Amino acid sequence: MIKNYLLTPGPTPIPPRVLETMARPIIHHRTPEFRKIIQEVEEDLKYVYQTKNEVLIFASSGTGAMEGSVVNMFSPGDKALVVRGGKFGERFGDICKAYRIEFISLDVEWGKAVDPKRIEEALKKDNKIKAVYTTLCETSTGVSTDIEAIGKIVKNYEAALVVDAISGLAAIPIKTDEWGVDVVISGSQKGLMIPPGLAFVSVSPKAWALIEKSTLPKYYFDFKAYRKALTKTDTPFTPAVNLMIALRESLKIIKEEGLEAIFAGHKKMAFAVRNAVKAMGLELFAPDAYSDGVTAVKVPQGVDGEKLVKTMRDKYGVGIAGGQDEMKGKMFRIATMGYITPSDLVVCMATLETVLSEMGYKFQLGSGVKALEETLR
């Protein structure tokens, strides 16, 4: 008999109140009943986004909205500036490549955050840059980027600032309007606590001006079609009805808890995780730029990282994430966002201790959980 705990940085666990809504009989989407849901969701998304901008909703995974944030901004000959410090930063570059948009790559060592000054230098040098692409929380490395500082720079240029906040929205602070972020991309299965299948973008007036001029081809992710439909509280194509209903419920929970309380909780939990793994003699992957949504930890020498993750999952029911791409087998990641609680962390840390000890790693058993408790109490 195994009880399952999910501490992956997406999908994250779904609150029972939200799960329950998914099992309700379906309703039609072109009805006053569903239009009310669109309206409520739109309003509450603006609260979470901390914005007055429209938030467009897509039936797709986050990558679809990332593609949207490229195809809607550019025309042939325009350039992009792409911060690449992990798998998801790299994806923006891949999308530009697919659409033959030249991009200047600001490559950042995995585990480090970009120095905002590098963005300013690049913008000064090249006035063909129409948009800057960066990542709030790079899920693949657990690195958090200083979006506020970048916002202060980019607002002085013609270029728009596009932030992938798929792993960050409702998990760690992003003040869309105050920080001057023109396009904020998000997904449903992280801080928003519902299953994957919805993606979101907020669009500022500065970004809309670029979008008006864009001639790259698009259809399903055409932002203007979504904006137009939204004026009639509608969607241009059939929405993912029951995910929208689940979202309405999870947004209610977020509003009840309050964004600030949620961020403070995540911050405390992530601090506890960092202290716990350090107490076990483990090393953080991003000690200088950690995110409070997901903590990346180096697999200690002599331990098979893929086996560690598999054993925790298959033998003990505790789901954490391994490393991706170049970090495969060398890293594990523990999320502290959405419906992940201190009790989940206790189980996770005890299991991590058990499995590491089974795998021959030398440390004081109990040290991780002790540090976790000390930090959390």
Next chain:
Amino acid sequence: MIKNYLLTPGPTPIPPRVLETMARPIIHHRTPEFRKIIQEVEEDLKYVYQTKNEVLIFASSGTGAMEGSVVNMFSPGDKALVVRGGKFGERFGDICKAYRIEFISLDVEWGKAVDPKRIEEALKKDNKIKAVYTTLCETSTGVSTDIEAIGKIVKNYEAALVVDAISGLAAIPIKTDEWGVDVVISGSQKGLMIPPGLAFVSVSPKAWALIEKSTLPKYYFDFKAYRKALTKTDTPFTPAVNLMIALRESLKIIKEEGLEAIFAGHKKMAFAVRNAVKAMGLELFAPDAYSDGVTAVKVPQGVDGEKLVKTMRDKYGVGIAGGQDEMKGKMFRIATMGYITPSDLVVCMATLETVLSEMGYKFQLGSGVKALEETLR
């Protein structure tokens, strides 16, 4: 106290067995447990598609897969042949336009089916046509197209045959391999009986050959990325996990019932609906080319069609669809697919009679239900 009945051609009602799976705790998608789900779903989709071709699965609504069937097939300079006899046929043309692919339009009067000979003539005339786009069941008009006859023609040309079966798959027969259909597009919320949010395409070797040569830009809907992931029982981007789990369950139901039995049931129900509305003195919108998945009926003179649909829904809880675009207010549509049963039809027809009579339409009360019962028994 109102009990709701949904008889719209998408979303269709969801069987309780399927609904229940949606409320289960979420699992991670990069696990053996989820890979097994992908494998089962893939196998059962092939059964429903009647194909040996790969069936690619997208987290999007059907339109996303329609876009995919354009951007993956063409290179600049290629031409498309598009059969346009309703809202969804027209959408193929709109997508071609968005991607600057020249298309020859075979315009068909709404309510009629295309004469396959016209497709042969067009293909003979122009060897730049790389793909023919048509619709199995045009949801907006209730028209069914003779895909078998079109398949026999197109197979003799270089062009691939692409069929929008979003409203048709698992509702009315489409024999993908036997009829030589190269790309069959579908969606989750019609015959497949789960909520909207998943889209599917099957791709034949002939279509793959075209896809290999295509240079139009694409990323999220890049068929090759999905094929590559499928070889590892994986998806290139985060899948809509709980919709996939729901799909596994609904495909099980479809296999238990058997495709032939399902088609026979829909055929009988649609025949009964046609007889019922005719008995009430109403006129079919597509008397010569009706589909057994959805029946379109003309709103009789003197009756406000939009009010009819609204009253049935808001006062009596019975959801049917109105007309779209040029047919707004002039048509209503009753679906007979997925988890819609004869009992639903009885309630629907009795309510239709009640509301038509309230609205002043003159006919013999009870005549529709009587004809329905006579046909169904």
